[in-house]
Amino acid sequence: MKSSYFAEGAIAIEPSCANFSEAVSKATSLLVATGSATKKYVDETLAALETLGPYFVVAPGLAIAHAKPSDSVLRPAMALLKLAEPVTSGSHNDPVSLVFAMCSPDSEAHIEMLSEFGALMSGKGVINSLLNASAESVIRQILASKPLY
Amino acid sequence: MLQLKALSVRYWLQNRFTRGVLIYAVCGAGIGTSVLLKANAERALSMLGIEAEVQAVTIADARGPHRMAQVVLATPEIVDQLAGIPAEVIAINNIFDLAELGEKLKSSLS
Numbered sequence: 001m002k003s004s005y006f007a008e009g010a011i012a013i014e015p016s017c018a019n020f021s022e023a024v025s026k027a028t029s030l031l032v033a034t035g036s037a038t039k040k041y042v043d044e045t046l047a048a049l050e051t052l053g054p055y056f057v058v059a060p061g062l063a064i065a066h067a068k069p070s071d072s073v074l075r076p077a078m079a080l081l082k083l084a085e086p087v088t089s090g091s092h093n094d095p096v097s098l099v100f101a102m103c104s105p106d107s108e109a110h111i112e113m114l115s116e117f118g119a120l121m122s123g124k125g126v127i128n129s130l131l132n133a134s135a136e137s138v139i140r141q142i143l144a145s146k147p148l149y
Numbered sequence: 150m151l152q153l154k155a156l157s158v159r160y161w162l163q164n165r166f167t168r169g170v171l172i173y174a175v176c177g178a179g180i181g182t183s184v185l186l187k188a189n190a191e192r193a194l195s196m197l198g199i200e201a202e203v204q205a206v207t208i209a210d211a212r213g214p215h216r217m218a219q220v221v222l223a224t225p226e227i228v229d230q231l232a233g234i235p236a237e238v239i240a241i242n243n244i245f246d247l248a249e250l251g252e253k254l255k256s257s258l259s
Binding site for chain 2: 040050051053055056057058059060062064066067068069091092093102104107110112114115117118119121122127145
């Protein structure tokens with residue numbers, strides 16, 4: 001997928017997180033640090049997690065933290081926090097080590113980005129390669145690869 | 150021979166009438182999980198050759214007063230919150246698994 005979706009500094013690798021909320025907070029903070037959202041978006045995402053549970057843990061080991069479009073989003077973007085030691089979220093897809101974060105200013109701007117992301121992640125072995133990757137350069141390489149369809 | 154004919158009539162009917170099938174892909178915000186789910190459900194449906202319309206919606210929309218979908222797709226945590234809606238609600242464990250999506254959609258729509 002287009003590398004521009006993951007800004008410079010939007011991918012971080014950490015040894016561990018105390019709990020899933022902290023992981024979500026750190027992943028969405030990458031969107032803030034790279035100028036795609038304001039701090040309020042972190043709180044909005046944590047509130048969504050609080051109300052709805054870990055529903056955005058959408059595949060084994062993988063979450064895509066996000067909240068509704070709001071004025072706290074500046075542009076559509078993605079980020080990734082990779083945890084060396086996975087964290088439990090309470091989801092059937094636990095434990096989680098790939099915590100993606102996503103934001104969009106409205107309900108249209110990010111459709112292409114997400115569609116590309118979905119096509120890439122549906123490729124055989126792609127999630128596994130990401131789970132096994134421990135260097136940002138390798139992660140970027142996998143994310144930049146072409147989806148199968 | 151008769152069996153074959155019955156089968157082809159069945160497929161004809163299916164193709165003729167699945168045009169109107171509406172599927173909701175539901176998530177909390179209506180922009181993230183549901184959009185991914187919609188994109189992959191559409192891929193799975195096209196692999197199966199089933200024609201249907203898939204819409205990404207929020208929990209509130211799925212409960213709302215619009216035209217009700219025949220099938221509702223969501224992650225298990227969201228399924229718990231859709232109890233009582235007049236549609237078949239299907240939990241998708243791995244939204245990137247086209248085989249899981251395809252199997253569940255096929256058994257629900259055929």
